[in-house]
């Protein structure tokens with residue numbers, strides 16, 4: 218019988234798919250331009266709230282959500298690259314780097330957007346507090362960083378496709394169900410201690426996550442609307 222282990226708690230799964238929807242919507246709206254820039258901004262604020270939530274959840278959240286449990290040491294990364302390490306349940310050492318890269322690039326994108334100007338009719342809400350030169354710099358970074366973002370997303374999707382097709386490991390299903398299913402024949406790939414590391418995903422964790430996201434949304438909403 219397969220061992221079923223919860224790896225991604227509901228907050229992480231909702232974070233991930235909400236992030237994907239908002240990024241797609243932000244790209245569509247910026248390409249439409251004009252009045253749709255307001256929607257680009259709404260998507261950007263939501264992404265910023267989601268990212269702040271994810272960073273705090275990386276400190277308070279369940280086992281596999283925590284940075285301390287997946288940010289790799291140099292030795293772990295080298296061991297993984299040499300194919301010498303045991304299998305892991307959550308992000309593998311290389312995947313962890315791509316997750317950190319994505320979170321960092323998206324955070325920079327959301328923050329620079331707050332000060333950017335499309336030189337037509339739309340400005341980020343904090344642009345009025347800085348000089349024209351600073352607006353110019355933030356807008357340039359926002360534009361250039363968007364390319365880095367596309368690159369990292371492409372790499373992310375390529376890595377998932379590689380795992381699916383070449384390594385025969387479906388990473389996508391656990392991002393929906395939360396669970397990793399391990400066949401008895403695969404158990405030797407993991408150390409026994411690792412197989413005991415499930416993520417807690419009860420109503421307490423979910424309630425805490427909802428409270429946290431609500432507080433972030435209210436505080437962020439306050440700063441944006443009162444600017």
Ligand code: HEM
Pocket residue numbers: 229232233236237240241271282307308309312316319320370373374377388389390392
């Ligand atoms: C806008 C596009 C996307 C972005 C920005 C993005 C971002 C991320 C981030 C930040 C994580 C880390 C999750 C966490 O620990 O918080 C992640 C993980 C993951 N994403 Fe995406 N994602 C995107 C699209 C997709 C799509 C389209 C799929 C499925 C086809 C997907 C499948 C996954 C999977 C399976 C993981 C877990 C990887 C693992 O097992 O280590 N992502 N993604």
Ligand code: HEM
Pocket residue numbers: 240243244247257258259260261262264265323324326327328329330331332333334335336339340341342356357359360363
């Ligand atoms: C992570 C969230 C965000 C993403 C993924 C994103 C993505 C993008 C992309 C792809 C572009 C087009 C860049 C180009 O010209 O090639 C753009 C432009 C722009 N975005 Fe965002 N954006 C985000 C957040 C924001 C926010 C929060 C605001 C302001 C409220 C904003 C305001 C703008 C403006 C004013 C432009 C035009 C800048 C220019 O033409 O130089 N963005 N954004």
